[in-house]
Amino acid sequence: MKPALEFLIKDEKVYSGALSCRGCGWSLLVRHLASILGEDTVYVAPASCFSIISGPYPLQELKANLVHTVFAAAPATATGVRAALDRQGKKDTTVVILAGDGGTFDIGLQALSGAAARNENLLYIVNNNGAYMNTGIQSSTATPYGAVTTTNPGEGFKRAWPKDLMGIIAAHNLPYAATASLAFLEDLRQKVEKAKNTKGFRLLMIDGPCPPGHKTDPAMSIHIGRLAVETRLFPLFEVERQDYTINYRPGKNIPVEECMKHQGRFKQLFRPENRQMIEEVQAHTDRYWMRLEMLAGM
Amino acid sequence: MKKENSPNSITLEEPFLESFKYPRHVQMVMKGNYAAAEAARLCRAGFIPAYPITPQTTIVERLSELVSEGKLDATYINMDSEHSVFAAAMGAAIGGERVFTATAGQGLFYAHEVLQAIAHFRLPMVVCNVGRPSIPWNIWSDQSDSLSQRDTGWIQFYGESSQEVLDTIIQAYVLTERIQIPVMVVLDAFYQSHTSENIWMPDQNLADRFLPPIQAGPMSIDMKQPKSFGGLLPPEYYNKMNYSFWKAMNKVEAIAEEIGIDFGAHFGRPYSNVEAVNIGPKTRLILVTLSSITSTARGVIRDYPEIGLLKLRLFKPFPREAVRQALAPLSRDAIVAIVERNFLGDREGGIMQEMKRALYGSDYKMYDFFAGTGGKDVPPETIEKIIHRAFQQPEEATWVDVD
Ligand SMILES: Cc1ncc(C[n+]2csc(CCOP(=O)(O)OP(=O)(O)O)c2C)c(N)n1
Ligand code: SF4
Ligand SMILES: [Mg+2]
Numbered sequence: 243m244k245p246a247l248e249f250l251i252k253d254e255k256v257y258s259g260a261l262s263c264r265g266c267g268w269s270l271l272v273r274h275l276a277s278i279l280g281e282d283t284v285y286v287a288p289a290s291c292f293s294i295i296s297g298p299y300p301l302q303e304l305k306a307n308l309v310h311t312v313f314a315a316a317p318a319t320a321t322g323v324r325a326a327l328d329r330q331g332k333k334d335t336t337v338v339i340l341a342g343d344g345g346t347f348d349i350g351l352q353a354l355s356g357a358a359a360r361n362e363n364l365l366y367i368v369n370n371n372g373a374y375m376n377t378g379i380q381s382s383t384a385t386p387y388g389a390v391t392t393t394n395p396g397e398g399f400k401r402a403w404p405k406d407l408m409g410i411i412a413a414h415n416l417p418y419a420a421t422a423s424l425a426f427l428e429d430l431r432q433k434v435e436k437a438k439n440t441k442g443f444r445l446l447m448i449d450g451p452c453p454p455g456h457k458t459d460p461a462m463s464i465h466i467g468r469l470a471v472e473t474r475l476f477p478l479f480e481v482e483r484q485d486y487t488i489n490y491r492p493g494k495n496i497p498v499e500e501c502m503k504h505q506g507r508f509k510q511l512f513r514p515e516n517r518q519m520i521e522e523v524q525a526h527t528d529r530y531w532m533r534l535e536m537l538a539g540m
Numbered sequence: 541m542k543k544e545n546s547p548n549s550i551t552l553e554e555p556f557l558e559s560f561k562y563p564r565h566v567q568m569v570m571k572g573n574y575a576a577a578e579a580a581r582l583c584r585a586g587f588i589p590a591y592p593i594t595p596q597t598t599i600v601e602r603l604s605e606l607v608s609e610g611k612l613d614a615t616y617i618n619m620d621s622e623h624s625v626f627a628a629a630m631g632a633a634i635g636g637e638r639v640f641t642a643t644a645g646q647g648l649f650y651a652h653e654v655l656q657a658i659a660h661f662r663l664p665m666v667v668c669n670v671g672r673p674s675i676p677w678n679i680w681s682d683q684s685d686s687l688s689q690r691d692t693g694w695i696q697f698y699g700e701s702s703q704e705v706l707d708t709i710i711q712a713y714v715l716t717e718r719i720q721i722p723v724m725v726v727l728d729a730f731y732q733s734h735t736s737e738n739i740w741m742p743d744q745n746l747a748d749r750f751l752p753p754i755q756a757g758p759m760s761i762d763m764k765q766p767k768s769f770g771g772l773l774p775p776e777y778y779n780k781m782n783y784s785f786w787k788a789m790n791k792v793e794a795i796a797e798e799i800g801i802d803f804g805a806h807f808g809r810p811y812s813n814v815e816a817v818n819i820g821p822k823t824r825l826i827l828v829t830l831s832s833i834t835s836t837a838r839g840v841i842r843d844y845p846e847i848g849l850l851k852l853r854l855f856k857p858f859p860r861e862a863v864r865q866a867l868a869p870l871s872r873d874a875i876v877a878i879v880e881r882n883f884l885g886d887r888e889g890g891i892m893q894e895m896k897r898a899l900y901g902s903d904y905k906m907y908d909f910f911a912g913t914g915g916k917d918v919p920p921e922t923i924e925k926i927i928h929r930a931f932q933q934p935e936e937a938t939w940v941d942v943d
Contacts, residue, residue: 284761286631298772307761309634310770312653315627318589318619322628323761325587325615326635335763353627356620 246431251277255305262295265460267450267467268369269295270424272303272340275367278434281306283336284323288316288350290342291376291452292369314349316341317357320364328363336365336438343370343384343450347405358414361442368407371450379455387526388519389507390457399510403526407447412481417442420480420489423449425467429478429489449476457506469501474531475523479538486537498524562808565740572702572732575739576642576668576725577602579709581612582747583666585640586754587632588616589625591647594679595729596670599642614640622647626654633663634769636760638713640665644729645672648685652692655722659693661770662759662785664716666709669726670733671831673883673914680915681729683830683882687855687890693785695723695792696856698830702727702737707809708853710742711799713751719788719795720757726855729915731832742807750806793859813854816866817841823848825875825930826867828891830855833879833911833918840923847927850876852891860898867904876906877930879923883913888937908937916941 255276260269268291276283285308287293293310296303311319316339324337346354346368357364373391374380381391383405390399411419418440422430430448437444449470451463458466470476473496478489499520502508511519570578577599580588588607590600606612615632619625622643629639643651648669658665673682686696697712699705705727712723727733756762759769773781797813804810818841819826826848827837834851841847850866852859867876876899880889888896892908899906909926912918925940 281766282763294772296768296771298774299768299777302766302768302771304768305766307763307766308768308771309631309761310768311627311630312623312657315624315654318624318627319631319634321617321619321624322587322589322631322633322637322639323635324631325617325628326632326637326761329586329615329637330635332763352620353624356624360617 246278246435247428249427249431253277255279255281256303257305260295260303261297262291263454263460265451265453265458265463266291266295267371267424267448267452267463268292271369271448271450274427274431275338275434276304276306278431279336279338279438282334283338284309284327285338285340286311286316286320286323287340288345289313289376290345290369292340292342294376313345315353316345316350317353317362317364317366321357321360321362324363337363338365338367340367340369342375343368343372344374344382347383347407355414358411358416358443358445361416363441364443365437366443366445368445368447369450370447371452371455372404373455375452375455387523388511390510408481411445414443415483416445416481418444418480418482419446421447421449421476421478423467423471423476423478424451425464426471426478426490433480455507457509458504462504466501466504469496469504472496473498473501474527475501477531477534479534486534486540488534488538498527562740564743564746568739568741569736570702570739571598571734571736572705572727573598573670573734574602575702575706576709576727577606578741579706580640581606582742582744583640583710583713583751584638584753585612586614586637587629587639588614589619589628589641590616591619591622591625591643593622593644593647595672595733596642596644596647596668598733599668599670622651623654626651626658629665629667630654630658630661630663633658633665634661634759634761636754636756638754640667642668642670644670645674645679645685648689649674652689655689655692655694657770658722660781660785662720663722664720664754664757665722666712666716667722667724668705668709669724670729671726672729678914679729681731681881682913682915683726683890684884684913686724686726687882688884689724690856690890693721694856695721696726697723697853698726698855699732700831700834700851700853702732703739703809704853705732706739707803707807707811710747710751711803711811714799715792715796717754717757719792720759721788721792726831728832746806750803789857792857793854793861796854797862811853812862813859814862814866815851815853817849817851818845819848819850819866820869821871822846823870823874825877825927826850826870827923827926828852828876828878828895830881830891833881836918836920837879837923840920840927844927855894858894858898863895863898867899870904872903874904875930876904877926878906878908879918879926880908880910881912881918883910892937905933906936907934910937910939911941
């Protein structure tokens, strides 16, 4: 069987005891990533929950080198690591950035864009849990419309739409970019393998469950992740240069609220005075999907 | 007190004899920025992240030419900012490459966060800073940028001439790779960066013999022994990390001095951390200077036999021992007049602060003179003004040429 399809990881590339909350996307994601990327990998991590999960000194979660770096500059640090490895003939070593949405959509966007535009031979993984979780759930530009965070004076929830990171990334004309979900492991693992075997700048954005941040039941993380894909809130697609492929088309039209209702961060939207915001999310989701279909049909 | 110029005072400079001075060197006329770039070539820098900023830009431009001419085998990458320049420098240094880059003013301020990281990671590298101050826009000579970064854990040298900048960069690589602390070599905007001077350019193999290829250090990536670099460090360990950094920093003064002497043995030009000119029991006043102001002061004091000069070449860690020794011959009522081309938002300039710390417990009369921030020229007349004002026992810190 292709290693990507071996969900039951036999040869673990992480040690046990990751320091995440229960139901966290980070630790599950890194475990799957590492099992495919192997030990000939250098990870570069800006500040995020993963900085903590990966273990305080002298512990180390990964069976590979891990370079922690400043919040804004992981793609730049990775550029330097890549250059050094290349100069030493280690061209097959994979250099992987593990960043959160804050480190990607906000503070790290410039360094990300720079590395992408140079088409550095790097694999960028963004675990999008939709807020600055490590510092305790503050709004990022990935935070969904209507979600509660601790930095929304007044109503307490966000009134702006999240950035279309994949659109920004696609505009860099990259060899490979894709979205993936921990609820669709086969798809996720194949994408990681494809990204590993592609040269140049690759980016995978993974929908990141975060029970404390999303105010969800830890046992529901994967279920909610599946609903995010089924409701098209988090579509699964790939972009290769200018070519879009939708990887999964939900069979039924399930309304977005079926996914949102499990998440305490959206609770206030179910009050009568805010219900129209759910309609707005639905309309936004539908339009985004239509646009994806158009792009995929081109 | 001004001494008449005697005909003897110029006989030392004989161009003909000069040309035999340094074997295995070529004499050239070169701007300071190009000398810095050539030094990086001589040191075989392997990774150069680049970003433009006046008055540094011609360093990275020249490095780009050297790479394209095949004279330097380096990976040269145009980054998106100085923050990224330093972050990439950090990555390549962890990867075990010899790193060089250059910046100035806003670029250095912007990189502040990463300067700290590079020092804490104990990564060897050499970076040139061409000093200029912060906005309101000003591109002229000023040392507020590098002096404001003196507490980031980097070693700092200030070069008086382009030759010294070139030579110091070579020494800095030996130092940084021996002690695993990054080094910043500072030169003056325009007075050095864009001014042509005579340079003795050493042969490549002379440089190679002095500076062997870089070796993997304790903070380099080893694919066979994976590690985590810079992850969460609990208090006990963090404190210990600083302790070992502190111990290493305390050795820098002695090691730098040794490397300067060793450099002299190889290249014929010895260096010391500080230079004392005419400091003796009869000296009534000494000037304390950094960088090219030193040359101006040298010229001025030739006419004043009772005035000496202390030039600081190593600035961080502050060469406490060398300064104390240099000043030891002074009489108790000698005056120390410090020339500052920096303003750090405090009553005293950066040099005065360090001098006071170094001389704590001694009772020299120290006066601080702010002169020439934002690139304002510090001609010989200004130095003379400082000398006269210092004799009049002014306020502890004053400005010259402002009213
Ligand atoms: C320059 C800088 N600003 C702020 C921080 C504080 N900080 C550390 S982690 C973090 C949140 C990270 O959020 P995200 O990237 O979304 O990752 P997550 O924790 O959600 O996985 C912040 C704000 C920092 N480390 N550096
Ligand atoms: S706060 Fe969220 S992202 Fe951070 S460790 Fe917990 S579950 Fe994971
Ligand atoms: Mg986040």
